[in-house]
Structures are given as structure tokens and as C-alpha cells.
Amino acid sequence: MTKDGVSEDPRGGDGTVAGGLPDSAKPAIEVHDLTVAYRTQPVLWDIDLSLPEGKLIAIVGPNGAGKSTLLRSILGLVKPVTGWVEVFGAPYRQRRSWVGYVPQRESVDWDFPTSALDVVTMGLYGSLGWLRRPGRKEREIAVSCLDKVGIADLAGRQISQLSGGQQQRVFLARALAQDARLYLMDEPFAGVDATTERAILALLQELRSTGRTVVAVHHDLQTVREYFDHVVLLNMRLVADGPVATTFTNENLQRTYGGRLTVLTQAAEALLGGENPEISNPNV
Amino acid sequence: MSPSLIVILVASCVAAACALIGSFLVLRQMALLGDAISHAVLPGIVLAFLFTGERAPLPMILGAGSLGVLTVFLVEAFHRTQRLKEDASIGVVFPALFSIGVVLISRYAGQVDLDLDCVLYGEIAYAPLDLLYFQGNSIGPKALWVNGVVLLANILFVIVLYKELKLTTFDAGLAAALGFSPIVLHYALMSMVSITVVGAFESVGAILVVAMLIVPPATAYLLTDKLSTLLGLAVGFGVLSAVLGYWLAYLWDASIAGAMATVSGALFTLVFLLSPSYGLLARWLRQLHLGRNLSDQLLLLHLHGDDEPQSTDQLARRFSWRARRVETVVDRLEQREWIRRVADGIVITPSGELAIEKGGVGPLRHRPASQ
Incomplete structure (x- = not known):
């Protein structure tokens, strides 16, 4: 274990998931007959889903399609009316330490009196458990995670003094600190600048290269093909899921978004862009 | 111990306890719920009196604690029906409970060693x-x-529970995902608030409890970006209010509770105006400074694009500024030797051009590099 270098991961190892690469036969997430309702209003209806490990997976769908609710169901934060969710073959409660969570940036009060480093350290609270306090080791891990997202120099900065992109990086660093096998992210690319978007993408790809799975709610249809391997198309019901190449089709997008023309135009552009990723066509 | 010292010590204990727990109420944006609890515990205290027939601390705390938890539960229950917003649910629940306490006191006045004056204003x-x-x-x-x-x-x-309180206050979603139940901590915190307000209730009365629970943390919030510092400062402001308040009350022969709350209000006002980071004065100065920089920059950039000298009248028309404002900006820029007055107006100087090139003029300097 190294203690001096901030850029080195104090947990040591080769950066791959603890316990070696997992059994690929088992899905990362298994959702069975899931129906979720807020009061009497169904939000997710009879979802059956199996998501593979080691992929970057996008959850795509219109506003109110239940994307965030699906993430929250996987995390056990909402109680389903029927059905169950399993993470690596067991209920979430038994898999907490395997799962990292990045909530929507707007879900917290950024005026809270705390520093970037402190927020990242919160990712380690789960491994500390009740009552134990973060110490020097946790601090070092947190600094190394801030370094991985490129903002180690902002460790001491009060969080309201960070730009939107920097705040998103803090949230990602916090998830990295959780050192999870599966990352659930609620719109990690929302409202960030282009530099941050590239940095986040590079980070996701690095996570994938070490065998981790990332499931992200994603809004930008244009970038689905470029960024993700696997896609879940959702509109209260599951419309389709599978590899981006075969699932992210015009037909499936139409079924997901219905007759919303602007979105369909956007989708068409995304498809065209996806077929010719090297050529940017100004006439589209 | 002299009676004065005892009063000051009691008030300081109450103020410190309230400030500590109140800080989390302020950070959770639940100040109003704290106010509600501080009133709603009254029937619990009265019932404890009626059952035990004396002012026994433990039954009082238990009575207040259970009423506090009941308040939180009822507020949430009404809110959950989605027929009432949270503030309205609070507004419905706590007067109802408080008034039950008032009725109980007046009905059993003979048996209860409590009167309405002391409930409202403390003793x-x-x-x-x-x-x-x-x-x-x-x-x-x-x-x-x-x-x-x-x-x-x-x-x-x-x-x-510092770590747990911090996490659930900042990000309840992550807390739940990590296995720290926000609901359990919420009720634990509210139970502590209920217990704490019993002491405050007796000391400063129902009306002014909120002055101890909310005002010192709100004052501290304006001064620091660190949670532990905030807690320390809040306790400091609470105790200071108690001590200064007692002294004022003694000096003016006035209500102790009133004087303490007045002092805490005065401290808040002072900090609100003068805090170096979030104070009104600091913000006003900052805005003034930025506004000046912007005017400077606009004028300089305008001259930069024009080879012809510009008269102040032209500039005033161009920017829709009053002549006096143009003069002030021109004077300021001239002092920095970025512009020069010539016969038929004003021209930019080479060092003015250089300033633009370097981006050294006003807000240009503050443009974030990453965007």
C-alpha cells in the first residue's frame, strides 16, 4: 500500500474488481416483474430486465418514463408493488458494497457547508458502517479519487464555489471512492461542459476496461451510440433492451417516444450520426 | 452559587443545546418544523405533570419526546395525503397540539404547577x-x-452520529443506498429536538424557543463553509446571546427571555450585514466593484474598435449612460492610463490596448478557463 503518492490508489492492487473478474454468466442486474407506483399512479409497469456485466448501459426514455425510478428501485429506495430486483444474484441489501450510486446533481443542496474532499469521503461511509469515523486512510482514498476526475486541486473548495461540471466530477469521484462493481448514475452528463463530458466518458470507459458495469440514465440520444454498449429503452413499460447496435433502432425509438416529432427528428439524427460516426454531416 | 450565575449557566446550557441541534434543522431546511415541535410538546409536559403530580424531569422529557415524535408523524401523514403542502401541515398540527396543552393547563390549573405566563414567556x-x-x-x-x-x-x-447526520442531511438518497436509514436518523434528530425544547420551554417560553433553536445556527451559517465550525459558532452565538441577554435584562430590569432573544436577533442582523463572505455589505461592495469593472471594460472595448476619438456625449448616447457616469468611468480609465483625452474626444492608449489583449480588464479576468 502506498501512502505518499496522491495519484496512486491507496487500496493498491491492479485496479480491477476485487476478487478478479466476475462470472460472466450471471447478470449484473436482474429485474423481474417489477411494477412501481407512486400512490395509485404506475410509474414502472411489469418490467423484466437482465443487464450484462462489464458494459456501459444507457437507460433512455422520455420525461416521466420512470428512468430514475428504475435506478431507485434497483437501489431499494422505492418499494415495488410487485416484483423484485437482484444485483449480482442477490437482493440489493446484501450487495450494497458492490454498488456505487451517483444521484442527480440537483438532488442535493450545494450550499451545504462542506468541501469537495468531504463529499467524496462520504462515498466511503458505507464501508465504514455506523459510528466509525473517516480517518487518514479515507482521506487519502478521497484525494486519489478527486485526482482521477482531474480536480484534486479543488479538494478544499467549498462545494457551492464549484462549477456545474466540477460538482458532477465530485459526485463521480465519490462513486469511485465506493470502489464498486456496478455503478448506477442518474444523468451523469446533464448540464456539464464539453470538457467535463469528455472526462466523464473517459472515466466510464476506464471503469469498463477494469470489468465494472455502469448503468446510466441518459438524455442525449445523439451520443448513445458513441458512448454506450447496451441500451434500455423505457417508457413506463420496457420497450426494448439489448446491444446498442441492434436495439437502438429508429423503430424502437419511435415506440419509446411515441409521436413526439422533435424527439424523433433528434433520434433520426442520432441514428444517422451513429451510422457514420466519422463523418459529421452538416446537411442533416 | 449566586442566583445570577445559576440563571446564566442554565440559559447557556439551553442555548448551547438548542444551537447544536438547531443547526441540523437549519441545514435540513426544517426550521419551521423545529418551531412546531417546540410548541407541540406542551400537552406532553402537562400530561406528565398530571400523571406524576410533580415537576419530575424524566416524565416531562418522555412526555415531550413522544409529543415531538407524534408531531413529526402527523405532519408527514398529512403531507403524504398530498392534500396539504408541508408548511400547511405544520401549520395545522402544532397549533392543535399546543392549544390542547393550553386548555389542559387552564382546566387543571389547581393541580398543575404551571401557568400560561410561564409557558409563553419562560420562568x-x-x-x-x-x-x-x-x-x-x-x-x-x-x-x-x-x-x-x-x-x-x-x-x-x-x-x-456526526458522520451519519452529515450524510443524511446532505444527501439522503446516497445515505439510504449505503444503508444509513434517513428515516431512523430523522426521527432520532426530532426526538432530540423534542427533549431539548423542554429545557428551552421552561427557560424562555414557547414563543422564544425558536430564537434559540434557529437564530444562532442561521447566524453561524453566514460565517463559515465548514459543518464543524458552524456547530461551534452556533453554540458560541447561543451562549453569547444568553450571557449578554441576561446582562441587558439586568441593566434594563426587563424580561430575561426577551432580552436574550433580542440579543440573538441583533447578533444575526450584525452578521447578516457585515459577514466577510456572505454579508450584505460584502456583497454590495463586490457588486459595486464588478459593476465598475464592467463599465470600464465596455467603454474600453468600444474605444478599441474605433480609431476616431469619441466625445463623452457620443459615449453617453452610445451606452445610454448619464453624462456623470461617463465622466466617472473616463476618469477612472484615464487614471490607469488606458485612455487619453485629446482635443476632440477620447482615444484608447497603447497600454489600454495591451490591457484588452491580456484580458486584464475587469470581468474578462474572471472568466472560467474551463468553459
Whole structure:
């Protein structure tokens, strides 16, 4: 274990998931007959889903399609009316330490009196458990995670003094600190600048290269093909899921978004862009 | 111990305990719920009196604690029906419970060693007279013991659960995902608030409890970006209000509770105006500074694009500024030698051009590099 270098991961190892690469036969997430309702209003209806490990997976769908609710169901934060969710073959409660969570940036009060480093350290609270306090080791891990997202120099900065992109990086660093096998992210690319978007993408790809799975709610249809391997198309019901190449089709997008023309135009552009990723066509 | 010292010590204990727990109410944006609890515990206290027939601290705390939890539960239950917003649910629940307490006091006035005046305005001046007995011997004022223990409990609560309180306050979603139940912590916190307000209730009365619970943390919030510092400052402001308030009350022969709340309000106002980072004055100065920089920059950039000298009248028309404003900006820029007055107007100087090139003029300098 190294203690001096901030850029080195104090947990040591080769950066791959603890316990070696997992059994690929088992899905990362298994959702069975899931129906979720807020009061009497169904939000997710009879979802059956199996998501593979080691992929970057996008959850795509219109506003109110239940994307965030699906993430929250996987995390056990909402109680389903029927059905169950399993993470690596067991209920979430038994898999907490395997799962990292990045909530929507707007879900917290950024005026809270705390520093970037402190927020990242919160990712380690789960491994500390009740009552134990973060110490020097946790601090070092947190600094190394801030370094991985490129903002180690902002460790001491009060969080309201960070730009939107920097705040998103803090949230990602916090998830990295959780050192999870599966990352659930609620719109990690929302409202960030282009530099941050590239940095986040590079980070996701690095996570994938070490065998981790990332499931992200994603809004930008244009970038689905470029960024993700696997896609879940959702509109209260599951419309389709599978590899981006075969699932992210015009037909499936139409079924997901219905007759919303602007979105369909956007989708068409995304498809065209996806077929010719090297050529940017100004006439589209 | 002199009676004055006892009163000051009791008030300081109450203020410190309230400030500590109140900080989390402020950060959770639940100040109003704290106010509600501080009123709604009254029937619990009265019932404890009626059942025990004396002012026993433990039943009082239990009574208040259960009413506090009931308040939180009822507020959430009404809110959950989605027929009432949260503020309206609070507004419905706490007057109902408080008024039950008021009715109980007036109905059983003979049996209850409590009157409405002391409920509303506190009775801290009598704290030195009410002694606690242990095996027949006096061991000091009861209020000091009760509030000392409550303060200790608050300190322990915050120290032991510091990490958990911080996490659930900042990000309840992550807390739940990591297995720290936000609901359990919410109710634990609210129970502590209920217990704490019992002491505050007796000392400063129902009306002013909120001054101790909310005002010192709100003051501290304006001064720091660090949670632990905020807690320390809040306790400091609470105790300072108590001590200064007592002194003022003594000086003016006025209500102790009133004087303490007045001082805490005055401290808040002072900090609100003068805080170096978030104060009104600092913000005003910053805006003035930025506004000046912007004017400077606009004028300079305008001259930069024009080879012809510009008269101040032209500039005034161009920017829709009053002539005086143009003069002030021109004077400022001239002093920095970025512009020069010539016969038929104003021109930019080479060092002015250089300033633009370097981006050294006003807000240009503050443009974030990453975007």
C-alpha cells in the first residue's frame, strides 16, 4: 500500500474488481416483474430486465418514463408493488458494497457547508458502517479519487464555489471512492461542459476496461451510440433492451417516444450520426 | 452559587443545546418544523405533570419526546395525503397540539404547577429557587441539572452520529443506498429536538424557543463553509446571546427571555450585514466593484474598435449612460492610463490596448478557463 503518492490508489492492487473478474454468466442486474407506483399512479409497469456485466448501459426514455425510478428501485429506495430486483444474484441489501450510486446533481443542496474532499469521503461511509469515523486512510482514498476526475486541486473548495461540471466530477469521484462493481448514475452528463463530458466518458470507459458495469440514465440520444454498449429503452413499460447496435433502432425509438416529432427528428439524427460516426454531416 | 450565575449557566446550557441541534434543522431546511415541535410538546409536559403530580424531569422529557415524535408523524401523514403542502401541515398540527396543552393547563390549573405566563414567556428567573434533592439533601438547582444533562445528551448525539447526520442531511438518497436509514436518523434528530425544547420551554417560553433553536445556527451559517465550525459558532452565538441577554435584562430590569432573544436577533442582523463572505455589505461592495469593472471594460472595448476619438456625449448616447457616469468611468480609465483625452474626444492608449489583449480588464479576468 502506498501512502505518499496522491495519484496512486491507496487500496493498491491492479485496479480491477476485487476478487478478479466476475462470472460472466450471471447478470449484473436482474429485474423481474417489477411494477412501481407512486400512490395509485404506475410509474414502472411489469418490467423484466437482465443487464450484462462489464458494459456501459444507457437507460433512455422520455420525461416521466420512470428512468430514475428504475435506478431507485434497483437501489431499494422505492418499494415495488410487485416484483423484485437482484444485483449480482442477490437482493440489493446484501450487495450494497458492490454498488456505487451517483444521484442527480440537483438532488442535493450545494450550499451545504462542506468541501469537495468531504463529499467524496462520504462515498466511503458505507464501508465504514455506523459510528466509525473517516480517518487518514479515507482521506487519502478521497484525494486519489478527486485526482482521477482531474480536480484534486479543488479538494478544499467549498462545494457551492464549484462549477456545474466540477460538482458532477465530485459526485463521480465519490462513486469511485465506493470502489464498486456496478455503478448506477442518474444523468451523469446533464448540464456539464464539453470538457467535463469528455472526462466523464473517459472515466466510464476506464471503469469498463477494469470489468465494472455502469448503468446510466441518459438524455442525449445523439451520443448513445458513441458512448454506450447496451441500451434500455423505457417508457413506463420496457420497450426494448439489448446491444446498442441492434436495439437502438429508429423503430424502437419511435415506440419509446411515441409521436413526439422533435424527439424523433433528434433520434433520426442520432441514428444517422451513429451510422457514420466519422463523418459529421452538416446537411442533416 | 449566586442566583445570577445559576440563571446564566442554565440559559447557556439551553442555548448551547438548542444551537447544536438547531443547526441540523437549519441545514435540513426544517426550521419551521423545529418551531412546531417546540410548541407541540406542551400537552406532553402537562400530561406528565398530571400523571406524576410533580415537576419530575424524566416524565416531562418522555412526555415531550413522544409529543415531538407524534408531531413529526402527523405532519408527514398529512403531507403524504398530498392534500396539504408541508408548511400547511405544520401549520395545522402544532397549533392543535399546543392549544390542547393550553386548555389542559387552564382546566387543571389547581393541580398543575404551571401557568400560561410561564409557558409563553419562560420562568428562568426562578431557576435558582427550584432545587433538586437527592436522599433528602439539596444537590443544586433542578433546571441546571436537567439542562446540563440535556446538553450533554445533545453533545453525545452529535459526536457519535456526526458522520451519519452529515450524510443524511446532505444527501439522503446516497445515505439510504449505503444503508444509513434517513428515516431512523430523522426521527432520532426530532426526538432530540423534542427533549431539548423542554429545557428551552421552561427557560424562555414557547414563543422564544425558536430564537434559540434557529437564530444562532442561521447566524453561524453566514460565517463559515465548514459543518464543524458552524456547530461551534452556533453554540458560541447561543451562549453569547444568553450571557449578554441576561446582562441587558439586568441593566434594563426587563424580561430575561426577551432580552436574550433580542440579543440573538441583533447578533444575526450584525452578521447578516457585515459577514466577510456572505454579508450584505460584502456583497454590495463586490457588486459595486464588478459593476465598475464592467463599465470600464465596455467603454474600453468600444474605444478599441474605433480609431476616431469619441466625445463623452457620443459615449453617453452610445451606452445610454448619464453624462456623470461617463465622466466617472473616463476618469477612472484615464487614471490607469488606458485612455487619453485629446482635443476632440477620447482615444484608447497603447497600454489600454495591451490591457484588452491580456484580458486584464475587469470581468474578462474572471472568466472560467474551463468553459
